[in-house]
Amino acid sequence: MELVRMNNNAKDQGRGEDIITSLPSSGTHKTEVKLLENNQFIKANSTAVSLSHLREDCIIPVFANDNEQTISHSEFIEQTRSAVEDIFQGEEISEPAIRASHMIKGRTPDAIGVAVKDLREEQKTIYYERMAFLFSLPGITQTIDGNQLTLSVGGVRAYNHENLYSKKSAEKFKFFIGFENMVCCNMCIGTDGYKKDYRTTSLTDLNEAIVNLISSYEMKKHYQSMRRLVEQSLSEKQFAQLIGKARLYQYLPKKEKEQLPELLYGESHFSSIAKDYYSDKSFCKEQSGDINLWKVYNLITGANKSSYIDTFLERGVNAFEFTQGLSKAISGDSDYRWFLS
Structure with missing residues (x-):
């Protein structure tokens, strides 16, 4: 280091x-x-x-x-x-x-x-x-x-x-x-x-x-928490699943939503993330379609720049927590599994 x-x-x-x-x-x-x-x-x-x-x-x-x-x-x-x-x-x-x-x-x-x-x-x-x-x-x-x-x-x-x-x-x-x-x-x-x-x-x-x-x-x-994100990746299928589930999350019944980790990003944010998966010069997918979690994290924090000032920091912290949760979910040990399954 x-x-x-x-x-x-x-x-x-x-x-x-x-x-x-x-x-x-x-x-x-x-x-x-x-x-x-x-x-x-x-x-x-x-x-x-x-x-x-x-x-x-x-x-x-x-x-x-x-x-x-x-x-x-x-x-x-x-x-x-x-x-x-x-x-x-x-x-x-x-x-x-x-x-x-x-x-x-x-x-x-x-x-x-x-x-x-x-x-x-x-x-x-x-x-x-x-x-x-x-x-x-x-x-x-x-x-x-x-x-x-x-x-x-x-x-x-x-x-x-x-x-x-x-x-x-x-x-x-x-x-x-x-x-x-x-x-x-x-x-x-x-x-x-x-x-x-x-x-x-x-x-x-x-x-x-x-x-x-x-x-x-x-x-x-x-x-070190951020650095470890480089070591794990999502396949194209997993990333597509993540985008789809993140959009569904906004419309879940209240009781179901309360059982899942908090996600503070909405439809417009994940549309931007999906677009940048293909087009962002620094954080787009690999040729195979895989994308490491460090890049996923930066796609989320990049989308956060379109948030209003008064929600910017909460969403910034949520991006960190969410990506850390995805890291655990890849190993099957996290409430965040719902977003990838």
Whole structure:
């Protein structure tokens, strides 16, 4: 197993060293990583925005009953950066890749009655209901089946999950640490690297929670789980069975569905997966029709990029759990057998 560190001059300090050295290394060498400038780790109905835009051009939503402000998108991103810098001292940290969606438009009081075409820029207000971001650590990489993976930390905020019509209450945040597949920008997120719906009213508390998640993340275990996927394959018949059963899953009677593992992907996702089985340049089938589970996993995470921001992380984790379940099902020891039988 190979751990590639980009910054050989970096001082190894802080708790990040425990995460890094948990991986056995066959050698350390310098290599060049070119981060994609247009980092579309999620695509559906989202736009790339900058941190300065969120900080300087967007208003901060408040709780209507008491006019208390929410924690802004930019504050969430900055607290995450602070946590990453605290743990991975000396490591290079990229600028955040940020995607936002569901723009909420408004206008200042002096613009009441002004025609839209006559509005001045300073009379317009905006904020984004949903936002996702990630920081990459280009000095910490792994390789699976020729795909370079870069350690990444990020989060999701969705104001549509808050009751902004009430008094100020604990707000929900989602954050993660995992790998980004640099071949395709697919996110690889495991269960121990994800915090769902963390609630807080404090920036200090939020920072501490992110630090705790990063510190407890078992990078070696996550990496090895994904790496083993290369060793198992589905035949063309099994893959076709999987696609068919996944589509049937959505329409199962409630009682039958409750007996099966959760699958958070729908018809459109599996149509994309079926198409990419033949056409994806990096993860399509072999000439024989076989496809290894690492490629299946990436077909699923690739389809996940069409999910809305507020469901993106849950489906990312579900892709990992689902593919791990298929791995066990191949040996006949899993509730996931239904999807292949």
